[in-house]
Amino acid sequence: MGGTMDGTKQQRRGNTRQRIQDVALGLFAEQGYEKTSLREIAERLDVTKAALYYHFKTKEEIIVSLFEDLTKPIEDLIEWGRRQPGTLETKEEIIRRYGEALAGAEPLFRFMQENQATVRELRIGDTFKDWMRGLRDILIDPDAELVDQVRSVSAMFTLHAGMFVMRDLEGDSEKKREAVLEVALDMIRQAHEHARHKGD
Amino acid sequence: MGGTMDGTKQQRRGNTRQRIQDVALGLFAEQGYEKTSLREIAERLDVTKAALYYHFKTKEEIIVSLFEDLTKPIEDLIEWGRRQPGTLETKEEIIRRYGEALAGAEPLFRFMQENQATVRELRIGDTFKDWMRGLRDILIDPDAELVDQVRSVSAMFTLHAGMFVMRDLEGDSEKKREAVLEVALDMIRQAHEHARHKGD
Amino acid sequence: MGGTMDGTKQQRRGNTRQRIQDVALGLFAEQGYEKTSLREIAERLDVTKAALYYHFKTKEEIIVSLFEDLTKPIEDLIEWGRRQPGTLETKEEIIRRYGEALAGAEPLFRFMQENQATVRELRIGDTFKDWMRGLRDILIDPDAELVDQVRSVSAMFTLHAGMFVMRDLEGDSEKKREAVLEVALDMIRQAHEHARHKGD
Amino acid sequence: MGGTMDGTKQQRRGNTRQRIQDVALGLFAEQGYEKTSLREIAERLDVTKAALYYHFKTKEEIIVSLFEDLTKPIEDLIEWGRRQPGTLETKEEIIRRYGEALAGAEPLFRFMQENQATVRELRIGDTFKDWMRGLRDILIDPDAELVDQVRSVSAMFTLHAGMFVMRDLEGDSEKKREAVLEVALDMIRQAHEHARHKGD
DNA sequence: GATGAATGAGCTTTCATTCAT
DNA sequence: TATGAATGAAAGCTCATTCAT
Numbered sequence: 001m002g003g004t005m006d007g008t009k010q011q012r013r014g015n016t017r018q019r020i021q022d023v024a025l026g027l028f029a030e031q032g033y034e035k036t037s038l039r040e041i042a043e044r045l046d047v048t049k050a051a052l053y054y055h056f057k058t059k060e061e062i063i064v065s066l067f068e069d070l071t072k073p074i075e076d077l078i079e080w081g082r083r084q085p086g087t088l089e090t091k092e093e094i095i096r097r098y099g100e101a102l103a104g105a106e107p108l109f110r111f112m113q114e115n116q117a118t119v120r121e122l123r124i125g126d127t128f129k130d131w132m133r134g135l136r137d138i139l140i141d142p143d144a145e146l147v148d149q150v151r152s153v154s155a156m157f158t159l160h161a162g163m164f165v166m167r168d169l170e171g172d173s174e175k176k177r178e179a180v181l182e183v184a185l186d187m188i189r190q191a192h193e194h195a196r197h198k199g200d
Numbered sequence: 201m202g203g204t205m206d207g208t209k210q211q212r213r214g215n216t217r218q219r220i221q222d223v224a225l226g227l228f229a230e231q232g233y234e235k236t237s238l239r240e241i242a243e244r245l246d247v248t249k250a251a252l253y254y255h256f257k258t259k260e261e262i263i264v265s266l267f268e269d270l271t272k273p274i275e276d277l278i279e280w281g282r283r284q285p286g287t288l289e290t291k292e293e294i295i296r297r298y299g300e301a302l303a304g305a306e307p308l309f310r311f312m313q314e315n316q317a318t319v320r321e322l323r324i325g326d327t328f329k330d331w332m333r334g335l336r337d338i339l340i341d342p343d344a345e346l347v348d349q350v351r352s353v354s355a356m357f358t359l360h361a362g363m364f365v366m367r368d369l370e371g372d373s374e375k376k377r378e379a380v381l382e383v384a385l386d387m388i389r390q391a392h393e394h395a396r397h398k399g400d
Numbered sequence: 401m402g403g404t405m406d407g408t409k410q411q412r413r414g415n416t417r418q419r420i421q422d423v424a425l426g427l428f429a430e431q432g433y434e435k436t437s438l439r440e441i442a443e444r445l446d447v448t449k450a451a452l453y454y455h456f457k458t459k460e461e462i463i464v465s466l467f468e469d470l471t472k473p474i475e476d477l478i479e480w481g482r483r484q485p486g487t488l489e490t491k492e493e494i495i496r497r498y499g500e501a502l503a504g505a506e507p508l509f510r511f512m513q514e515n516q517a518t519v520r521e522l523r524i525g526d527t528f529k530d531w532m533r534g535l536r537d538i539l540i541d542p543d544a545e546l547v548d549q550v551r552s553v554s555a556m557f558t559l560h561a562g563m564f565v566m567r568d569l570e571g572d573s574e575k576k577r578e579a580v581l582e583v584a585l586d587m588i589r590q591a592h593e594h595a596r597h598k599g600d
Numbered sequence: 601m602g603g604t605m606d607g608t609k610q611q612r613r614g615n616t617r618q619r620i621q622d623v624a625l626g627l628f629a630e631q632g633y634e635k636t637s638l639r640e641i642a643e644r645l646d647v648t649k650a651a652l653y654y655h656f657k658t659k660e661e662i663i664v665s666l667f668e669d670l671t672k673p674i675e676d677l678i679e680w681g682r683r684q685p686g687t688l689e690t691k692e693e694i695i696r697r698y699g700e701a702l703a704g705a706e707p708l709f710r711f712m713q714e715n716q717a718t719v720r721e722l723r724i725g726d727t728f729k730d731w732m733r734g735l736r737d738i739l740i741d742p743d744a745e746l747v748d749q750v751r752s753v754s755a756m757f758t759l760h761a762g763m764f765v766m767r768d769l770e771g772d773s774e775k776k777r778e779a780v781l782e783v784a785l786d787m788i789r790q791a792h793e794h795a796r797h798k799g800d
Numbered sequence: 801g802a803t804g805a806a807t808g809a810g811c812t813t814t815c816a817t818t819c820a821t
Numbered sequence: 822t823a824t825g826a827a828t829g830a831a832a833g834c835t836c837a838t839t840c841a842t
Contacts, residue, residue: 032317117232432717517632
């Protein structure tokens with residue numbers, strides 16, 4: 001037994017916390033937050049429920065921790081965006097990087113998308129709203145036509161939609177990603193274009 | 201008006217089923233399906249839980265019944281759409297009427313949007329997916345460029361997004377509705393336009 | 401109207417009551433008393449639960465009424481037996497007629513056999529015990545050897561067992577009945593025989 | 601005994617599962633399965649209902665576990681019987697040991713006898729039937745007269761009856777047991793004897 | 801004779817959480 | 822680091838019963 005060749009036991013040490021997060025996120029995304037019980041998570045990890053409580057104070061903390069670990073890119077993005085000038089280039093970059101951020105933590109965002117009612121009641125609910133507002137404020141010219149404001153918001157949502165709905169659109173997954181990005185960029189450009197003319 | 205203020209008791213008789221649906225939908229939309237207990241619904245109606253079970257066999261049946269009662273317009277729309285030629289006019293009409301249908305049963309659709317994980321597990325989950333596919337098939341030219349397919353789907357989603365997110369965009373609510381519709385129509389037109397040129 | 405025989409009205413009256421009894425007994429025997437709900441009975445009759453309450457004051461009353469309607473033969477038998485001399489002929493006749501009585505109301509006795517725990521708590525529980533004791537006292541000579549007392553009781557039980565277990569013994573049903581009776585009679589004869597010798 | 605008055609609390613640890621089984625069996629046998637609620641069991645043990653669920657997944661599992669723990673002797677007996685020659689000695693031994701097995705787990709068998717309707721619906725229902733058939737097949741000569749087949753089955757039932765009904769036959773309990781066994785053995789001998797003569 | 805609507809009590813089961821070890 | 826044992830609260834649901842109509 002000693003300790004040679006890593007044996008499952010050895011390797012696990014120290015990353016149980018991570019494993020909990022992984023399994024939990026998988027289940028949350030698949031079945032929803034409320035329908036996923038701690039018993040289920042524990043069983044899948046082959047530990048006891050009590051073990052989860054060693055690593056996380058509450059069930060909510062598990063999802064919050066995932067949130068905190070996985071959403072840094074988005075926070076950074078907003079931070080960055082705020083300091084840039086309101087040019088088209090900035091907006092395009094925001095869209096591009098937001099798309100990447102979404103793709104980089106797909107399960108979490110799928111979870112958030114499909115459990116909005118739950119997320120809203122959670123501690124993270126407000127954070128989420130703050131993002132959306134932050135991004136919106138960067139993308140939107142406050143004195144733009146209403147239609148163009150909608151267009152900007154819709155560009156963001158196109159990226160969201162892209163993650164889920166496009167799944168049952170046939171075609172190469174990478175190409176679809178590009179197409180989605182293309183459409184979103186296009187919308188942001190249209191919105192920007194109009195605003196310029198108006199400003200002339 | 202006959203009986204003036206009518207006294208709550210009198211009016212209740214005979215429409216309890218409806219009242220249950222109303223209250224339930226309100227709570228489901230507000231807090232989510234799982235977080236809303238039958239006790240809560242019953243309390244708000246000042247009846248016992250058992251009374252709910254006189255009118256509905258299960259909790260799920262309550263939401264299913266709402267679904268069945270409120271989604272006829274959408275089903276009709278798809279039915280109608282299928283029989284029309286794939287012209288731009290058809291597509292525009294679909295978008296317009298879909299927007300109306302969403303607006304006409306806002307709480308239900310908000311519920312569905314925000315409880316997707318739940319809805320998916322419910323009996324109605326598949327119906328919902330079938331819609332989306334039905335609409336998509338009507339709006340999309342199967343041999344259109346991927347980008348334009350995305351554009352069509354995104355037009356639909358713009359309408360969805362319109363219901364919820366725009367809420368914290370400032371401005372007159374009627375005008376916002378129009379703006380959302382405008383954007384959605386615009387997208388569908390662009391998608392259609394490209395397809396035409398390609399066909400030339 | 402008056403009272404001529406049968407006018408539809410007349411016939412119906414007391415007919416629903418009967419139908420309830422029939423259906424109830426069928427279900428009680430099949431699934432047990434507790435597992436059979438009034439809803440189920442009502443549904444099978446295509447009436448409402450409330451209708452059952454027009455005919456019977458409680459659920460228990462349904463089973464009690466069946467009991468009262470179907471067990472007269474047994475009560476008569478005991479009554480009769482008590483007044484006879486303790487001869488072998490009397491005992492044989494008791495066994496014979498008891499067998500017939502069981503066969504004549506099979507579902508009820510099957511119900512009682514398979515729901516003893518329930519029956520015991522019901523109002524009829526004691527009546528049932530009283531029978532058994534009544535029959536026993538007729539069949540048993542109080543100063544007989546213990547072994548022969550057992551034999552007598554066992555003769556009775558052979559008849560009971562005959563109703564249920566023999567079901568999966570192959571063979572013509574009528575012949576099986578005869579065989580069971582034969583065995584029971586044989587036992588009672590043996591018991592009686594010994595007692596006689598002892599008495600010599 | 602070591603710790604004097606032992607304090608209820610101390611002793612409990614580690615054997616809760618057993619205590620649940622004991623109390624449950626007692627109540628099931630006394631009042632029937634359906635009429636015994638988990639609340640009642642829990643209260644009598646001075647634990648919460650949830651504690652029961654820590655030890656057993658469902659109410660049914662409690663009775664099933666009892667069944668599994670207490671019926672090994674019977675299964676062994678059948679196993680053994682199947683491998684013996686169909687001599688009278690074998691049959692006598694079966695009767696003798698079956699009687700012992702019944703006596704060794706009286707409450708369980710009383711429960712099964714008095715809750716047949718319930719047991720039939722439970723997971724264990726079939727097992728029970730299989731026994732009866734197994735024993736029957738060992739005791740019965742397939743080409744024996746019907747009357748003797750009945751006699752064999754009835755011998756088994758005499759043992760069953762012995763457990764319950766004899767209770768209100770007066771006399772020393774040990775002597776009654778012997779008498780019951782005697783009668784059962786006698787029946788099996790008669791059945792065997794006839795078969796032999798027929799075979800001559 | 802029967803229904804429609806409702807109730808009160810209770811049931812089995814599940815859940816997040818705690819804590820001594 | 823974890824487990825074993827347990828809890829308190831609540832959930833969805835069913836049942837026998839009632840009563841005005």
